[in-house]
Amino acid sequence: MRTTELESYLAARRQMVQAALEESLPAEDSYPPAIHRAMRYSLFAGGKRLRPILVLAAGEAVGSPVEPLLPAACAVELIHTYSLIHDDLPAMDNDDYRRGRLTCHKVFGEAIALLAGDALLTRAFAVLSQDQPGLNPARTLQAIAELAAAAGSQGLIGGQVVDMEAEGKPATLEVVNYIHAHKTGSLIRACLRLGGILGGGNEEQLAVLTRYGEALGLAFQITDDILDVVGDFQSMGKKGGVDAARGKATYPACLGLEVARRLARELCLEAQGLVRNLGSAADPLFHLAGYVLNRQG
Amino acid sequence: MRTTELESYLAARRQMVQAALEESLPAEDSYPPAIHRAMRYSLFAGGKRLRPILVLAAGEAVGSPVEPLLPAACAVELIHTYSLIHDDLPAMDNDDYRRGRLTCHKVFGEAIALLAGDALLTRAFAVLSQDQPGLNPARTLQAIAELAAAAGSQGLIGGQVVDMEAEGKPATLEVVNYIHAHKTGSLIRACLRLGGILGGGNEEQLAVLTRYGEALGLAFQITDDILDVVGDFQSMGKKGGVDAARGKATYPACLGLEVARRLARELCLEAQGLVRNLGSAADPLFHLAGYVLNRQG
Numbered sequence: 094m095r096t097t098e099l100e101s102y103l104a105a106r107r108q109m110v111q112a113a114l115e116e117s118l119p120a121e122d123s124y125p126p127a128i129h130r131a132m133r134y135s136l137f138a139g140g141k142r143l144r145p146i147l148v149l150a151a152g153e154a155v156g157s158p159v160e161p162l163l164p165a166a167c168a169v170e171l172i173h174t175y176s177l178i179h180d181d182l183p184a185m186d187n188d189d190y191r192r193g194r195l196t197c198h199k200v201f202g203e204a205i206a207l208l209a210g211d212a213l214l215t216r217a218f219a220v221l222s223q224d225q226p227g228l229n230p231a232r233t234l235q236a237i238a239e240l241a242a243a244a245g246s247q248g249l250i251g252g253q254v255v256d257m258e259a260e261g262k263p264a265t266l267e268v269v270n271y272i273h274a275h276k277t278g279s280l281i282r283a284c285l286r287l288g289g290i291l292g293g294g295n296e297e298q299l300a301v302l303t304r305y306g307e308a309l310g311l312a313f314q315i316t317d318d319i320l321d322v323v324g325d326f327q328s329m330g331k332k333g334g335v336d337a338a339r340g341k342a343t344y345p346a347c348l349g350l351e352v353a354r355r356l357a358r359e360l361c362l363e364a365q366g367l368v369r370n371l372g373s374a375a376d377p378l379f380h381l382a383g384y385v386l387n388r389q390g
Numbered sequence: 391m392r393t394t395e396l397e398s399y400l401a402a403r404r405q406m407v408q409a410a411l412e413e414s415l416p417a418e419d420s421y422p423p424a425i426h427r428a429m430r431y432s433l434f435a436g437g438k439r440l441r442p443i444l445v446l447a448a449g450e451a452v453g454s455p456v457e458p459l460l461p462a463a464c465a466v467e468l469i470h471t472y473s474l475i476h477d478d479l480p481a482m483d484n485d486d487y488r489r490g491r492l493t494c495h496k497v498f499g500e501a502i503a504l505l506a507g508d509a510l511l512t513r514a515f516a517v518l519s520q521d522q523p524g525l526n527p528a529r530t531l532q533a534i535a536e537l538a539a540a541a542g543s544q545g546l547i548g549g550q551v552v553d554m555e556a557e558g559k560p561a562t563l564e565v566v567n568y569i570h571a572h573k574t575g576s577l578i579r580a581c582l583r584l585g586g587i588l589g590g591g592n593e594e595q596l597a598v599l600t601r602y603g604e605a606l607g608l609a610f611q612i613t614d615d616i617l618d619v620v621g622d623f624q625s626m627g628k629k630g631g632v633d634a635a636r637g638k639a640t641y642p643a644c645l646g647l648e649v650a651r652r653l654a655r656e657l658c659l660e661a662q663g664l665v666r667n668l669g670s671a672a673d674p675l676f677h678l679a680g681y682v683l684n685r686q687g
Contacts, residue, residue, distance in 0.1 A: 119543060123544065124548070127555065128543045184479075184499075185501050204482050207504070208476075208550055211507075214508065214512065215538055218534060218537075218538040219538035222534040222535040224535075233531055238520060238521075241519060246425045246505075246509035250512070254425045254502070257501055
């Protein structure tokens with residue numbers, strides 16, 4: 094698989110995810126329309142769909158067709174979107190822009206944004222628990238349990254809490270590691286595991302996917318921190334230097350830019366080495382690690 | 391079953407629920423402690439545990455032992471608690487007190503209260519999807535799907551949205567019906583259905599439980615509205631007359647106090663007539679309908 098092949102793989106998967114996400118929410122004018130408009134506004138705000146594509150690529154790496162993986166792919170994106178809406182609220186980061194567009198509460202007001210986040214989170218579990226002919230109910234239950242754990246108070250939400258508490262304090266590597274392993278890492282790790290579990294992977298394959306997810310998740314967050322320092326509004330869709338201005342705990346703040354860059358590179362190489370063991374079905378995962386490392390926004 | 395028997399049934403079930411809820415959350419000092427303290431503060435704030443007891447009573451009515459119903463009982467209470475925390479936030483009802491205690495955000499701040507709500511909602515699905523030896527995975531999946539639908543944008547959250555939108559406007563019966571059928575009704579209906587589904591009930595039993603849940607949920611909300619008009623701080627744990635002061639859409643505002651009282655009574659009688667069909671195993675449900683009608687807080 095060459096770079097152009099990865100690009101067409103990503104484009105094809107993104108299209109499938111987009112279509113499945115369209116189906117995953119009530120129509121915009123379903124009663125009460127205010128909430129469905131807000132949910133759709135944020136879900137279709139131009140995200141790259143990296144997380145759902147990771148679910149699909151992980152399932153494909155263990156030999157699954159794509160179709161039965163789509164509900165789980167939607168579920169992780171719904172959870173990711175809810176976490177962004179709540180993160181942007183005045184009580185949290187108080188952000189006016191996300192991906193170059195006004196944030197949900199700037200458009201729909203705080204109350205509807207709060208409820209839209211709640212509804213997207215709830216919907217994730219509705220979508221994942223829907224009756225799926227090709228899937229084993231016990232595996233689906235396991236996937237739900239893993240997703241709920243990854244998104245919960247000892248996963249994504251735990252990461253948010255420690256991130257908030259760390260603001261404005263000197264960043265220790267231990268704290269930065271916790272924040273990133275939880276706030277970003279736990280959901281990305283869950284993408285890989287959900288794909289592996291629902292795709293019918295064995296224990297060994299699941300262990301490889303899990304470690305790949307951990308390495309990729311950390312590399313993703315480090316490049317995110319680096320882009321916040323060196324990126325521009327054009328490619329990021331938000332202002333750069335925001336983390337530093339807020340005194341956020343980040344890798345560049347903690348290790349310096351050069352060491353952070355090297356660490357991201359090493360993690361991606363590790364991830365690539367790991368999925369080599371899964372054979373050519375894991376080619377997309379192999380190349381995705383390079384894509385994450387070299388992304389510009 | 392006499393009144394005293396119902397009381398001892400409720401006390402026994404409440405104790406089981408309380409113990410299961412204790413186990414359903416990470417310990418208070420689990421990292422990060424701020425979130426776990428806030429989650430426990432609101433979950434153990436003296437709720438009557440009506441919803442989880444309805445799950446148990448519905449399962450018992452179709453012949454199930456109590457034990458396998460406990461995760462679902464916890465899940466509905468976790469969702470109920472999250473909805474109260476978010477409902478009390480400044481962006482929503484901006485309430486300082488709930489059940490006579492300071493609300494979550496008054497004690498822990500808005501950001502932690504928001505995240506504690508998110509975490510309780512997420513935890514509901516973690517608890518419900520946990521591996522349960524006595525349960526059929528396909529039925530558990532169905533229960534998860536039903537709970538997610540009941541709590542979502544066309545259930546509980548939809549009811550919140552319409553409730554907000556209706557504030558300060560003349561209350562039509564149609565709007566009040568929608569609000570109550572969704573904001574309160576859909577979760578209570580789900581309690582009955584979850585108990586019936588996980589308890590192994592057949593289609594006919596499930597239909598009876600569903601209609602019982604709809605009638606009881608509406609009666610519950612009407613008595614809640616009435617108590618807001620005639621109750622006092624002592625028994626309600628919050629100020630009376632709040633709904634009227636806010637211009638909330640309620641049954642007494644819409645129908646007058648006497649008609650609202652009569653409607654609540656008729657609904658409870660209907661609920662009681664329905665569960666007579668399920669035999670003596672449904673005695674607790676029968677008497678619970680009377681309890682809801684006559685409650686003082």
